[in-house]
Amino acid sequence: MLVRFWGTRGSLPVAPRARVIEDKLTNALMRASGRSFADEAAARAFINDELSFGEGHTYGGATTCLELEGADDSFFILDMGSGLRELGNDAFRRIAQQGRSRTYNFFMSHLHWDHIMGFPFFGPAFDPGAHIIIHSGHADCEAALRRQQEEISFPVAFDWLRAKIEFKVLTPGETHVVDGVEVELMPQDHSHVSYAWKFRKDGKTLVFSTDAEHRMEDIEDKEAFETFFDKADLVICDTMYSLAESITLKADWGHSSNVMAVNLCHGAGVKKLALFHHEPTSSDADIDNLFDETVRYEALNRKDRTPLEIVCSYDSLELEI
Structure with missing residues (x-):
C-alpha cells in the first residue's frame, strides 16, 4: 500500500508570508557561505543534505487529506480537508493517463470544518461519470456536507454536484470489506466524536488516527488504542501538541501529543509512526523541533523494544508500506 499526504495541518489552512520565504532564502545563502554550485543537482544536494527539512522545504499548509493506494480499483481518500482540491486535480490526470476508475471511496474521521472544507472544490464531484461513496461513523455526515454548501455559506449548492454520491454509515468494532480492503473504525475522544x-x-x-485526545492517566484508553494499533506497519497519529501543551493550556482541546503517540505505538509494537495534524501556528522550524524532540524521546524510552521509525508528515509526502 502507498500513502500520499495531500494535507497535514489541523484547524485551518495556512500559507507562508513573504518574510518567511525571505528568511528561508537568507538562511540558506548564509549556510552556503559563498560557495558556488556546478549545477542544479549540486544545489539540490546542498538543500537536502545540509539543511534541515524545515530550512530547505516546507511542511505545507493544507488541512487533512490523505490518499491510500492499494484498493482493487477505486480511489481511497481519508478526510476532505483543503488538500482535497489538489488531489482531485491529480485524479483527473491519472484517469486520463492511466485509465483509472472514477470511483472514490472516502473515509471520514469526523465532520469539523477543517476536515470537510475541500469537498466543494473537489473536481470529480462535478463529473457526471464519477461515483463517490462516503463512509463514516456519523449518521449526520450528509447533513454536514450539505450545510456547508448552503447559499449563505457557499455559491454552489450540494444538489448542483453531478457525481453519483452515496453515504454509508459503518459500525465500529466490525470488519467491513471495501474494494478488497478490510476496514475497521473506532471512536475517539473529540468533540462530536472522531473515528x-x-x-x-x-x-x-495502516492506521489513521487524527483528532483524538489521549491522556497519560487514562489506562482504559491506552489499552483500547494499543489493541487497535497492534503491530501496524504505519500509524498516522494526531501529534498537534507537545506533552506540556496537551496537559496545560490545551488540555481538553481534543488533540494529543507526540509523547502519547510514541507511548501508544511502543505499547502496540508499531513499526512506523507519522507525526500529523500540525498546529497551524507552528512554523517549519517549530515542526522540525517537535520532530527532533520526538525522535529523542523514542530513543530514551525504547528500552528493549524494536526501534520505532518516526517520520514527520508534510504535504506531498509518500510512504510505502
Missing part, C-alpha cells in the same frame, strides 16, 4: 480507521490488505496494516 480512527484501520486498513488491512496483503498482510499490511
Whole structure:
C-alpha cells in the first residue's frame, strides 16, 4: 500500500508570508557561505543534505487529506480537508493517463470544518461519470456536507454536484470489506466524536488516527488504542501538541501529543509512526523541533523494544508500506 499526504495541518489552512520565504532564502545563502554550485543537482544536494527539512522545504499548509493506494480499483481518500482540491486535480490526470476508475471511496474521521472544507472544490464531484461513496461513523455526515454548501455559506449548492454520491454509515468494532480492503473504525475522544480507521490488505496494516485526545492517566484508553494499533506497519497519529501543551493550556482541546503517540505505538509494537495534524501556528522550524524532540524521546524510552521509525508528515509526502 502507498500513502500520499495531500494535507497535514489541523484547524485551518495556512500559507507562508513573504518574510518567511525571505528568511528561508537568507538562511540558506548564509549556510552556503559563498560557495558556488556546478549545477542544479549540486544545489539540490546542498538543500537536502545540509539543511534541515524545515530550512530547505516546507511542511505545507493544507488541512487533512490523505490518499491510500492499494484498493482493487477505486480511489481511497481519508478526510476532505483543503488538500482535497489538489488531489482531485491529480485524479483527473491519472484517469486520463492511466485509465483509472472514477470511483472514490472516502473515509471520514469526523465532520469539523477543517476536515470537510475541500469537498466543494473537489473536481470529480462535478463529473457526471464519477461515483463517490462516503463512509463514516456519523449518521449526520450528509447533513454536514450539505450545510456547508448552503447559499449563505457557499455559491454552489450540494444538489448542483453531478457525481453519483452515496453515504454509508459503518459500525465500529466490525470488519467491513471495501474494494478488497478490510476496514475497521473506532471512536475517539473529540468533540462530536472522531473515528480512527484501520486498513488491512496483503498482510499490511495502516492506521489513521487524527483528532483524538489521549491522556497519560487514562489506562482504559491506552489499552483500547494499543489493541487497535497492534503491530501496524504505519500509524498516522494526531501529534498537534507537545506533552506540556496537551496537559496545560490545551488540555481538553481534543488533540494529543507526540509523547502519547510514541507511548501508544511502543505499547502496540508499531513499526512506523507519522507525526500529523500540525498546529497551524507552528512554523517549519517549530515542526522540525517537535520532530527532533520526538525522535529523542523514542530513543530514551525504547528500552528493549524494536526501534520505532518516526517520520514527520508534510504535504506531498509518500510512504510505502
